[in-house]
Amino acid sequence: xxxxxxxxxxxxxxxxxxxxxxxxxxxxxxxxxxxxxxxxxxxxxxxxxxxxxxxxxxxxxxxxxxxxxxxxxxxxxxxxxxxxxxxxxxxxxxxxxxxxxxxxxxxxxxxxxxxxxxxxxxxxxxxxxxxxxxxxxxxxxxxxxxxxxxxxxxxxxxxxxxxxxxxxxxxxxxxxxxxxxxxxxxxxxxxxxxxxxxxxxxxxxxxxxxxxxxxxxxxxxxxxxxxxxxxxxxxxxxxxxxxxxxxxxxxxxxxxxxxxxxxxxxxxxxxxxxxxxxxxxxxxxxxxxxxxxxxxxxxxxxxxxxxxxxxxxxxxxxxxxxxxxxxxxxxxx
Amino acid sequence: xxxxxxxxxxxxxxxxxxxxxxxxxxxxxxxxxxxxxxxxxxxxxxxxxxxxxxxxxxxxxxxxxxxxxxxxxxxxxxxxxxxxxxxxxxxxxxxxxxxxxxxxxxxxxxxxxxxxxxxxxxxxxxxxxxxxxxxxxxxxxxxxxxxxxxxxxxxxxxxxxxxxxxxxxxxxxxxxxxxxxxxxxxxxxxxxxxxxxxxxxxxxxxxxxxxxxxxxxxxxxxxxxxxxxxxxxxxxxxxxxxxxxxxxxxxxxxxxxxxxxxxxxxxxxxxxxxxxxxxxxxxxxxxxxxxxxxxxxxxxxxxxxxxxxxxxxxxxxxxxxxxxxxxxxxxxx
Numbered sequence: 001x002x003x004x005x006x007x008x009x010x011x012x013x014x015x016x017x018x019x020x021x022x023x024x025x026x027x028x029x030x031x032x033x034x035x036x037x038x039x040x041x042x043x044x045x046x047x048x049x050x051x052x053x054x055x056x057x058x059x060x061x062x063x064x065x066x067x068x069x070x071x072x073x074x075x076x077x078x079x080x081x082x083x084x085x086x087x088x089x090x091x092x093x094x095x096x097x098x099x100x101x102x103x104x105x106x107x108x109x110x111x112x113x114x115x116x117x118x119x120x121x122x123x124x125x126x127x128x129x130x131x132x133x134x135x136x137x138x139x140x141x142x143x144x145x146x147x148x149x150x151x152x153x154x155x156x157x158x159x160x161x162x163x164x165x166x167x168x169x170x171x172x173x174x175x176x177x178x179x180x181x182x183x184x185x186x187x188x189x190x191x192x193x194x195x196x197x198x199x200x201x202x203x204x205x206x207x208x209x210x211x212x213x214x215x216x217x218x219x220x221x222x223x224x225x226x227x228x229x230x231x232x233x234x235x236x237x238x239x240x241x242x243x244x245x246x247x248x249x250x251x252x253x254x255x256x257x258x259x260x261x262x263x264x265x266x267x268x269x270x271x272x273x274x275x276x277x278x279x280x281x282x283x284x285x286x287x288x289x290x291x292x293x294x295x296x297x298x299x300x301x302x303x304x305x306x307x308x309x310x311x312x313x314x315x316x317x318x319x320x321x322x323x324x325x326x327x328x329x330x331x332x333x
Numbered sequence: 334x335x336x337x338x339x340x341x342x343x344x345x346x347x348x349x350x351x352x353x354x355x356x357x358x359x360x361x362x363x364x365x366x367x368x369x370x371x372x373x374x375x376x377x378x379x380x381x382x383x384x385x386x387x388x389x390x391x392x393x394x395x396x397x398x399x400x401x402x403x404x405x406x407x408x409x410x411x412x413x414x415x416x417x418x419x420x421x422x423x424x425x426x427x428x429x430x431x432x433x434x435x436x437x438x439x440x441x442x443x444x445x446x447x448x449x450x451x452x453x454x455x456x457x458x459x460x461x462x463x464x465x466x467x468x469x470x471x472x473x474x475x476x477x478x479x480x481x482x483x484x485x486x487x488x489x490x491x492x493x494x495x496x497x498x499x500x501x502x503x504x505x506x507x508x509x510x511x512x513x514x515x516x517x518x519x520x521x522x523x524x525x526x527x528x529x530x531x532x533x534x535x536x537x538x539x540x541x542x543x544x545x546x547x548x549x550x551x552x553x554x555x556x557x558x559x560x561x562x563x564x565x566x567x568x569x570x571x572x573x574x575x576x577x578x579x580x581x582x583x584x585x586x587x588x589x590x591x592x593x594x595x596x597x598x599x600x601x602x603x604x605x606x607x608x609x610x611x612x613x614x615x616x617x618x619x620x621x622x623x624x625x626x627x628x629x630x631x632x633x634x635x636x637x638x639x640x641x642x643x644x645x646x647x648x649x650x651x652x653x654x655x656x657x658x659x660x661x662x663x664x665x666x
Contacts, residue, residue: 074549210551210585211544218543247592251544251584259580261605265598272594316598 004052008333011119011153012326013043013111015185015288015296017226017242018219020149020161020220024029029148030170032206033219035161036226037152039178039326040185043118046332047101049084049124055096058084064113065106083118084125085146091129105321111187112290118145119153123329132227135328139171142329156328158230161225178325181233182301187321188311189294208257215252235300239286242298246288247307253291262291266316269314270295273314283307337385337428340460341666344452344486346376346444348518348629350559350575351438351552352582353482353494355539362481363503365539366552369559370485370492372659374516378449379665380434382417382457390430391417397446398439416451416478417458424462435621438654443642444520445623451478452486456662468661472504475662489661491563493556511658514566515634520654521644522627523599541590548585568633572619573630579621586624595624599649603628606647616640 014037022032060072060080072080084097097119103113122142126133133141135155143151143161151171152159157178163170206212222241229238253260267289274297277283285299285307298309304322311317347370355365375405393405393413405413417430432454436446454473459466466474468488476484477500484504485492490511496503539545555574562571600622607630610616618632618640632640637655644650 011350089373208548214543214547221555243590244588244590247587248543251588253578255577255584257577261575263601263606265602268594268596268601269598272597275594 004050004054005128005130006050006299007124007331008046008048009120009124009127009329010044010046010332011116011123011329012039012041013045013105013113013116014039014149014152014159014326015298016149016152016290017238017288017298018223018245019290021203021249021252022212022216023148023203024163024165027205028167028170029143029146030165030167031148031163033216034163034223035149035152036159036175036223036230037149037161038158038183038185039153039156039328040323041178041326042321042323043103043105043111043113043116044326045101045103045113045120047099047120047124048333049128050098051093051095051128052098053095055098058097059101061101063102065103066142067086069100069102070132079146080121083121085133086144087122087125087129087141090298091131093159104180111293111294111321112149113321114147115150118142118147118150119329122150123154123331127331136171136173138329139173140168143170143172149161154329157325160227175227175230178327181230181325183235183325184299184301184304184307185323186297186299186304186308186311187294187323188270188297188314188317189319189321190264190270190316191318205256205258205260206252209252209255211252211255215248218248228275233286239284239298242288243286250289258285262293264288267293267295268313268314270297270314273310277307277310334593335385337383338461338463338662339381339383340457341379341381342453342457342460342662343377343379343665344456344662345372345374345484346378346438346446347372347485347492347659348631348656349482349485349623351556351570351578352620352623354536354582354585355549356481356536357498359537361500361503362476362479362569364481364494364496365501366549367496367556368454368482368485369492369508369556369563370482370494371491371516371518372486372489372661373444373656374511374659375654375656376436376438376444376446376449377659378436378446378453380432380436380450380453380457381666382454382461383431384421384426384428384461386428386430388431391430393432394434396433396435398436402433402435402508404505412479413454416454419477420455420458420462420464420474424464426462441574444627444654445482445625446521447480447485448483451475451480451483452662454478455483456487456664460664467506469506471662472506473501476505484576487662490658493560508560508563511660514563515567515638517632517634517640518656518660519630519632519637519641519644520627520656521603521630521647521650522652522654523597523603523649524651538589538591538593539585542585544585544588548581551581568617572617572631575621576619583622595626596622597626600626600628602649603644603647606643610640610643640657650659
């Protein structure tokens with residue numbers, strides 16, 4: 001008689017200092033460029049998988065931001081099951097699965113929750129199916145989920161997603177452990193007003209920007225800059241390169257055809273407030289922005305209370321989420 | 334006995350559909366790229382020059398936006414006198430000059446008033462000194478003032494500033510007369526709040542953007558696109574290229590080292606409102622933005638009342654200035 005198998009994993013979201021924008025291979029989720037990120041210890045997804053021959057079929061249950069669990073359907077369901085199917089095939093297992101996933105952060109915070117979700121899903125599934133994989137292999141498998149940046153949520157702390165254009169050579173590796181540097185990421189969740197900008201335009205449009213190639217050409221030097229800044233705990237060097245990279249990515253997005261504007265007026269207000277605090281008050285805080293309107297403000301943990309207090313004074317900011325460097329994706333049950 | 338000589342000229346400001354950003358030669362004000370603009374019939378400068386051996390010395394009087402006349406000093410005075418001196422030398426005249434200049438638009442509207450000012454100054458001075466110059470030569474001389482885009486305010490209507498990298502080959506020529514196309518430029522003067530962004534960063538920083546070369550590379554095609562759109566009175570073709578060019582220039586500015594952010598939150602609000610009107614309500618209106626926070630909205634004159642009314646409903650917009658295609662710089666007295 002067969003025995004059901006189960007595992008539960010937790011993974012962090014991550015914030016990229018050097019962004020991933022554009023793909024070399026969409027089917028394999030091979031990025032056009034390497035990227036560097038930090039795991040966010042305040043933005044977690046916990047995912048349980050149960051493989052059981054008694055189940056009637058595959059099911060996926062999602063609870064976002066402390067809300068009620070709801071069944072996933074459509075594209076969300078298909079993406080989860082496609083990743084499960086890849087791992088079931090590796091393990092030679094054909095049992096139906098029940099996936100249950102829960103975020104601790106509000107889904108409308110605009111934080112890329114898919115990174116944490118696919119890292120936790122892949123981690124839990126490998127464990128449940130008895131796939132004995134290295135961290136490198138786990139990261140590579142996570143990347144194949146299609147949520148490429150999820151591979152950066154596998155190692156702990158400060159992480160670089162390598163890419164040499166091959167499947168085997170595209171995985172994330174730790175640059176430094178979480179306790180290497182007490183760095184903070186304050187997510188300024190901005191008031192989006194009535195309407196959020198659509199994010200229909202994805203990686204595939206990146207090469208339509210006349211600036212895409214120039215961006216790629218400058219990235220090797222910027223990656224080296226950020227890597228070194230992390231190793232040396234140099235906030236100014238990290239911050240200048242990080243803010244420049246975010247603006248570079250959004251300049252590419254805004255010059256795509258058709259253009260993709262993720263910034264809202266409030267986004268620009270927060271960016272310019274942080275720039276002003278830096279220039280006028282010598283506060284070492286720097287901005288980065290993903291494909292959405294919220295601003296992540298990077299500073300040393302010792303400056304975080306002051307920066308958070310200032311962010312909360314801005315009308316444009318609804319609330320903040322404070323993060324330190326987070327741990328690796330890990331089995332918790 | 335000598336006789337004093339005098340002349341008065343009027344010139345329009347202009348709005349560029351293809352922007353001038355970056356120089357090939359700063360001393361000669363040779364631009365890195367050609368540009369195309371429309372004169373603005375609602376934004377005028379009137380300038381009188383009086384050359385008189387009886388004057389004690391050179392003086393410059395400026396009245397901005399209907400305000401009182403005040404003596405210019407420092408850099409403003411020096412720039413005017415340098416241009417006068419160039420033309421006095423050509424004419425073999427050494428008489429002191431009194432310059433009096435007046436704008437009909439508020440100086441805090443953020444409209445580049447130097448274009449209208451140096452076009453009117455050069456036009457009046459050539460006439461007063463009896464320099465018999467062609468329109469082409471007048472445009473070239475105006476360019477040498479250092480306010481390069483002023484050369485586009487010399488011909489009437491829709492204008493292209495040519496550049497082949499030489500002094501003789503860099504001048505502005507009419508593409509089409511003002512009555513060719515009833516096009517409107519609505520300047521949305523935005524609420525700048527307490528502080529305007531400094532514009533310390535000029536043309537010399539343009540090459541520090543990694544995107545500058547890519548911008549230059551795409552301009553020949555975009556210039557051809559805009560030229561053709563004007564000839565064919567194709568608002569969509571003109572608008573798409575114009576808006577893309579403005580965003581491209583600001584993407585270059587934002588990625589300069591150090592970055593130059595001219596947009597304010599309200600700038601982005603107006604840009605996104607216009608994009609929304611286009612997508613949702615099929616209003617053929619397009620944005621362009623100079624090195625400042627205000628948004629110029631381009632549409633056909635038949636759509637101008639609707640667009641103006643919508644702009645005025647935005648809290649971010651303080652007031653609007655409506656312009657049609659303006660005439661050439663000309664002697665009025």
